[in-house]
Amino acid sequence: MSRDQHRAAGVRSGTPFAARSAVELRRVTRVFGSGNAGVAALDDVSLSCPTGSWTAIMGPSGSGKSTLLHCAAGLDRVTRGQVLLAGNDITAAPDDVLTALRRHTIGFVFQGFNLIGSLTAEQNVAFPAKLAGARVSRDEVRRVLAGVGLADRARHRPRELSGGQQQRVALARAMLSRPAVLFADEPTGALDSGSARTVLELLRTMVTAAGQSVVMVTHDPAVAARADAVVFLADGRIVDRVDAPTVRDVAERLARWEG
Template identity: 55%
Template sequence: MTSNTAVPDTGTADPETGEVAARTEEITKVYGTGDARVVALDAVSLTIPRGRFTGIMGPSGSGKSTLMHCLAGLDVVDSGRILIGDQDVTRLNDKQLTALRRDRVGFIFQSFNLIPTLTALENIVLPLRIAGRHPDQQWLDKVVDTVGLRDRLHHRPTQLSGGQQQRVACARALVSKPDVIFADEPTGNLDSRSGAEVLAFLRDSARTTGQTIVMVTHDPVAAGYTDNVVFLADGRVVDRMVDPTADRVLDRMKRLEHAPAGGEELAR
């Protein structure tokens, strides 16, 4: 049994390799002061196993988006430590954070964020071009074949379906070989069929390329594609699930949403 309070961090590493892609140590994030004070993250300790697809779920206001933003170096914590590999993100200055986001972290957003005047291929390699780097052609070919867009590389975003555009965004995140890819509701703007294609791609990318992917989602079906799910409530990690299914995740979310703050126990 688990309760709606912080639980020990049992997901310490990839069970096969023992490697950790990222971790947090007692991180706290507070917004506002006085009566407007909100504790978004409350002493969260968490590990992200390397080469796995991890989902982060929780009721509205649970802190899941804040956790992802802090992990990715998009927001700063008030206390505690965040590490990407062996690099302490909380000690980096603005210039170093920019380099971290460019070189070690990938992003997939709900809104695709593609440049409309560029082709699919040009969008995929754009971050590398901006960084003054040339793509590894062998890896680029593998990524392109993995997303299944070989015959659409010279099409612009308006000539692609929503699912194809999101697969371009996924390829763009993968091509620089980041330590971790963070996906924020990546299927939120897609129909169910396109969403399933993107989720299957993310799952297969973790399994075939060893890519570490962390996805924030509110959708139990999406969470069912992951290797493990972390559940947040009131800014704390309150539960975990390995090899989730949509039905099990939905049941767990119902219990979280109806649990009083501080309390009701959740059945595994």
């Protein structure tokens, strides 16, 4: 199914969730520091990511990409504005509510992997679900690992895996709970070209076949072009957007704002 067909199917579904944005930022500002020393990492940002879509975030270093991702996922508090995640206003949500959302509604793939060194790959994948009190079968864990090409690495610990393999374990961990929204910070940054293609195909399947939503930070125009839309940040503000992007579209616009 093409991206346009998938969008049309989502509109026709008529479900309440399908009509909402997966992620919505309303005039969000995030300031680090205070007084004259305060720095606005995000400055009056408004963004809507439709349910069942894949949005890529791009921009120069220091433009606020990771801050936007963290605020949208409830990992960081905004200074001003409003954040809605899967229909829930999380702007001032208490920590226990945010914890529940992170366990059951979202997945997050960190740039630094965040694996536990003493656990095997399959134990790392299952750990968040078990922490939330969910029952996870070994077969399901191994199915997810196989999906990212690591069926033969289930019993290996992080120190026995390459950086790219660790990144795929982190992705499998985020995918296990079939989250409504998957946030990913440079998910292909440590991968070789073959592994990157595998990961991108998995993300597209999550969106097209399962109706999940992906919000991803990347610096790679070829990766961003796999998304449904690309949003460009500069100096904490959204400065451009392209829908149904091509690699050329993305590269030209990125060069404009990085120049």
